[in-house]
Amino acid sequence: MTKKNLQGWQALLFLPVALLISCKSHFDLVKANRQQYNINTNVSADSAIIKTYLPYKQKMDAEMNAVIGKTDTVLFKGKGAESTLGNFFADACLSEGKKIDPNIDFAMPSTNGGLRNSLPKGNLMLSNVFELMPFENELLVLRLKGTDLQEILKFIAQSGGQPVSGITMNIKDKTATAVMIGGKPFDLGKTYSILTSDYIAGGGDDSFGMQHPIEKKVLGLKVRDALIKYIKNQTSEGKIITAKLDGRITKN
C-alpha cells in the first residue's frame, strides 16, 4: 500500500469517531519553558547572512559613513521634560527654518517619539542623522491663533515635555505655566508662527492643536535635511555640536 492509500483508508474509517470528539483540539498544553537569547558580542555571526547584505552595506557605507561634524558629548533623550537630544534637534530645525522664514516664533519639529536614536560622542556620520531622523517628514510653518497654541501647550504639558526651541515653560500639574515665547509672555490674543513637521501637524503621535491653522507654509525642507544642513554649517564654522539642559522646560 502506498502512503496515500493508507491515509485515505484511515480517514474513511475514523471519520465518525473524529466527528464525535470534534469540538476539541487533539493535544493539551501541559508545559511551557521560556527563555530569551540576548544577541550580544558573544554570539558568532552567520556568514551566509553577511554575504547577502554585504553588497548593500558597501554601497550604503560609501554614502553614509561621510563624517559631517563632531559632538563633544553623547546626545540622548533621557526621561526628563527636556533632553540634550531634543534641545539639539529643535534648535537645529529652528535655526535652519528661520533662514527660510525669519518670522517663526518657536519650533516643535518632532515629538520625543520621533527622535529614533541618540547621537554619539565624537565624529558624526551621515548615518547617525538618518538613524536619529529616519522619516521623510517635511518642515511646515503654521500660523496659529493663541487659543490653538494653548492646545499645543496642553499637549506638551500633558505628555511631560516635548522637543522645543524658542519657547520656555514650567509644567505644573500637567499644565503649562509661565510660558514665554521669544522672551515674551504668551498672549492668548496674539497669533504665533510655529515650525513643525507635516507628521505632527497631521496629529501624529497623538498630538493636537494644529488642525486649524490660519496659514500653512511648506518650507520645502525635510526635517532630516535641516539637521544635516545645521551640522554641516556648524562644522564649516569650526564649531562642535553640543547641547545642554538649559531649563527651557521645567517640571514642578
Added chain:
Amino acid sequence: MEESLRINRRKFIKAGGIATTMLMVGNPFDVFAKGEIKKLTILHTNDVHSRIEPFPMDGGKMQGLGGVAKRSTLIKKVRLEEENVLLLDAGDIFQGTPYFNLYGGEVEIKLMSQMGYDAATLGNHDFDNGIEGFYKQLPNANFPILISNYDLSNTIMNKSTLPYKIFKKGGLKIGVFGIGIDLAGLVEKKNYGETIYQDPIQKSNEIAERLKHDLKCDLVICLSHLGYSYRENKVSDKVLAKQTKNIDLIIGGHTHTFMAEPEDILNLDGKITTINQVGWAGINLGRIDYYFEKQKGSMTKTFGKYEINNTI
C-alpha cells in the same frame, strides 16, 4: 475488526509520519497514545526596525547588540536541536537605519526569508513608504503577512495578506493570526490610504474561536502590534488578553518593551493567555517551548496542571 486495525496500525507506526496523521484524526484507543508528549519551539522577534547590523561600537547604550547574522546563528542552532520550530515576527520590520532609506525594506525582507521566518504581521512603520512601498517588497518574502483586523480590500495589497495561517508541525496544528494597531494618528493618511482598521478584540475573538474550535488548532498565537500596555484606556496586549478567549500566546510589539519575563494573564475563559515582547532592534530573540500531551479519547478529560518555567 478491531484486531485487524491494531495490526495495521503497527504498520503505520513503522511508516513513520503516518502515525502522526493517525493521531490527528482522533484515536479512540489507548494503544500507543498514553503519555505521548509533543514539543513545539516558538522563536520570535518584534520591532527589528531595519537593524541589519549590530549597533555600532560608538559608546551608545546599545553598542554591539543585535544583528541579523548573529540572530541567524541562534536560529540555526535551535533548528538543529529541535524538530518543530516556528519563527515569527510581530511587525515594524521597516524603518530605523539607512538600509531602509536607501533600499526600501528589500534587505530586511530578503534576510527574513533567508532565515526562514514562518510569518510576520504589519506594524505601523511598515507603512512608512506607503502601502505601495510594502507591496513592492512582497516578492522578496517567502513567508506570509498575517493581518486580520485591517481591511485592505480597497488597496493594492488586497490579495497580499492572510488573516491567519495554520501551521502543521509534527502532528500539532498551530493557528497564527495577526492584529494591527489603529493607524490614524500614527501613520500619515497618504501612507495607509484606504486601509480600514477594525476592532482588534472583536476580530481576535472571532478568529481565535475559529482556529481553536472549528479548525481544531492545538495552539493559537496572536502576532500583535497593539503595544504591551498603556496608562490611558487604550487597547493593548494586556487588554486583548483579558477580553478574549482561545488565545494561548500573544507575541507583541510596538511599545519596544523589554519584558523581564513573559506575562501570564487570565483570559475571559479563566485560562492563561501569555504575552511576550522582546524589546526592539533584534537585541533579543524570544523562545517559548510548548509541550503538549495527547488527549486520551475522552472529551471531558482535563489535565490539571499547566506547568510554566522561565527557563529552557
